[in-house]
């Protein structure tokens with residue numbers, strides 16, 4: 001996730017406003033940033049790695065001349081956070097500057113085509129193909145706007161784009177899957193990835209839709225559908241949010257906003273670069289002995305991965321909580337050991353200690369993280385960035401489902417490489433993975449109200465038990481962690497109802513069963529009946545239409561059909577994240593700021 005912004009003003013310098021707007025978008029990314037403006041037929045650019053404040057201290061982002069400009073704050077996904085990879089990116093002649101949020105899937109083939117035509121690239125980013133494409137179409141005689149349109153038509157993937165030309169007093173923006181909004185003010189027109197960027201200047205907002213391009217001038221804006229160039233009339237609407245509320249896009253807490261961001265984050269994980277997935281799969285395949293090492297939520301992703309690797313690829317692995325690793329597995333490590341460390345921050349002290357120790361023992365280190373440039377990316381032989389964008393809520397939500405998606409993709413590839421999954425089956429599984437973001441959207445749309453009701457009903461429970469069999473032991477454990485961490489209600493998680501639990505439960509206990517329509521799910525029905533006899537309230541996550549569970553449970557939350565148990569953890573965790581969130585709110589707590597917890601545990 002990155003943030004883009006910019007404006008065309010009637011008077012006065014644009015750069016200080018763009019700088020302020022970038023500050024308000026910093027929650028979308030902060031490893032590098034940049035601005036470009038146009039004045040007197042010339043393009044001016046400043047950009048560097050570092051936070052906006054650091055870059056401003058070094059370069060002064062406010063003194064670029066001109067009434068129009070664009071800005072970008074980055075969260076690296078393609079290419080390390082360096083000056084050269086920071087946005088804006090330019091064409092060969094430094095006439096065109098582009099900022100971009102999203103992932104251009106076909107950038108490699110476009111880059112090759114453009115290089116053959118003589119274009120010189122400076123960065124490793126996918127974005128840089130855009131200014132060169134526009135340049136190419138302009139070289140062939142098109143005007144700026146037509147060239148932008150033709151260039152955009154060539155892009156596959158997701159984008160919110162803003163394109164500036166040295167000889168123009170207008171800016172072209174376009175959107176596909178990444179957010180883009182206009183702000184229409186008295187003194188000019190603004191645009192950004194998100195409303196807070198320009199909210200102090202105007203609250204008259206126009207939302208740009210997928211497949212649309214906008215030409216922004218000081219007087220106004222013209223929206224057209226890219227495919228057939230139909231003009232689109234859309235009037236500004238008034239937004240009554242405060243800047244603070246707008247940063248959470250109207251959600252009362254970052255946690256809820258991030259729960260709702262999951263479909264978009266999951267789509268991002270499906271656009272990972274082939275070569276990284278391939279390379280990581282190769283290392284996983286070759287591993288004589290494979291450890292999956294992480295803490296907290298990331299450990300639950302590892303636990304799920306051990307089932308995925310085993311069931312889809314017949315590859316056994318050991319999921320280990322990082323703080324337990326050195327003491328218990330250290331002596332066994334050697335050149336044949338491979339450690340796949342999973343850490344959204346890439347900075348968790350226990351995970352890094354385990355990795356450093358294993359590296360000293362000549363083990364191969366692989367990493368999955370959300371932060372390019374984090375210590376884990378520097379220690380790992382190969383790493384994959386899970387592309388979730390910054391997560392502000394302390395309780396991990398979107399980063400968990402993104403990790404699951406990356407790990408499922410790796411398991412499918414591993415299964416194919418090892419001859420355990422045939423081509424047709426592999427393609428079907430990948431096809432299902434692409435449907436998961438839509439399924440999560442369905443769950444959010446259809447079940448959130450229901451979960452709120454249940455949260456009201458069960459917020460007073462004295463204890464919770466979570467049960468999930470097979471791969472959904474990870475779901476049960478993660479559901480329990482979410483609830484415990486933001487509601488402080490004593491909770492336990494198990495695969496099955498153990499006899500000794502029966503002495504501990506009563507009418508003040510709520511048991512949550514993760515029961516997809518699979519063997520492991522069905523096995524829990526007897527357990528439900530058993531524990532219900534002790535007065536426990538039963539809440540079950542079931543596949544829609546599964547009447548068998550309905551008969552036993554007090555309450556059900558319905559989830560869409562998934563063809564395979566291994567694909568259920570992503571949709572099934574979503575209601576449990578919502579349940580934890582709404583119970584925390586019901587109990588008058590702040591889910592974004594759990595007691596005594598920091599987002600990143602960088603000390604042991």
Ligand code: F6R
Nearest residue numbers: 296297298343344345348395396
């Ligand atoms: C739970 C949570 C923590 C982290 C854990 C690992 O909601 O946020 O338990 O999952 O501290 O963090 P990373 O993934 O950054 O290594």
